[in-house]
Amino acid sequence: MVKPSTIRYNNVEKDVADDAYRDWRERNNVAVRKSRAKKRAAKSVMIDMYEELSAQNSELRFQLARSLRELIFLRCLLIRSGKKIPKRLTELVRVSREDGPLGQLLHGLDHDAADILKTSSGPPNLRQSSQLVPTQSMVGSKAPRATVSYR
Numbered sequence: 001m002v003k004p005s006t007i008r009y010n011n012v013e014k015d016v017a018d019d020a021y022r023d024w025r026e027r028n029n030v031a032v033r034k035s036r037a038k039k040r041a042a043k044s045v046m047i048d049m050y051e052e053l054s055a056q057n058s059e060l061r062f063q064l065a066r067s068l069r070e071l072i073f074l075r076c077l078l079i080r081s082g083k084k085i086p087k088r089l090t091e092l093v094r095v096s097r098e099d100g101p102l103g104q105l106l107h108g109l110d111h112d113a114a115d116i117l118k119t120s121s122g123p124p125n126l127r128q129s130s131q132l133v134p135t136q137s138m139v140g141s142k143a144p145r146a147t148v149s150y151r
Contacts (some may be wrong), residue, residue: 061105068096 075093078085096102 064102064105068092068102071096 071089072093075085075089078089094100
């Protein structure tokens with residue numbers, strides 16, 4: 001048989017333990033919500049930073065592609081005029097081809113630059129002149145006969 005005083009003492013002890021446990025669970029739940037909100041905010045900041053850097057990267061690729069097209073066009077003009085082409089210019093044009101390091105950077109990794117190029121704005125004559133590239137007849141020919149084609 002159980003004594004009534006012992007039962008009463010155990011019930012009071014359980015009530016105190018239940019209250020302490022409830023308080024602990026409530027504090028823990030608040031801490032978990034706070035931690036999850038902080039994690040969501042950090043993830044949101046990281047996504048924003050990623051999008052900003054991706055846009056900046058695409059813009060830089062676009063500018064690089066435009067500069068390389070202009071460089072190739074200027075090389076064509078030098079060939080047409082019969083001037084001697086500097087070695088550095090020839091080297092830059094070589095590495096900018098699709099199989100070169102710059103070409104792989106521009107053509108292989110990211111298609112955003114191509115999308116930007118398609119929708120680029122600006123004066124039509126500038127867009128047209130920046131798309132001038134040398135043709136096969138220019139490569140390897142001894143005569144300074146330059147043929148320019150539009151892509």
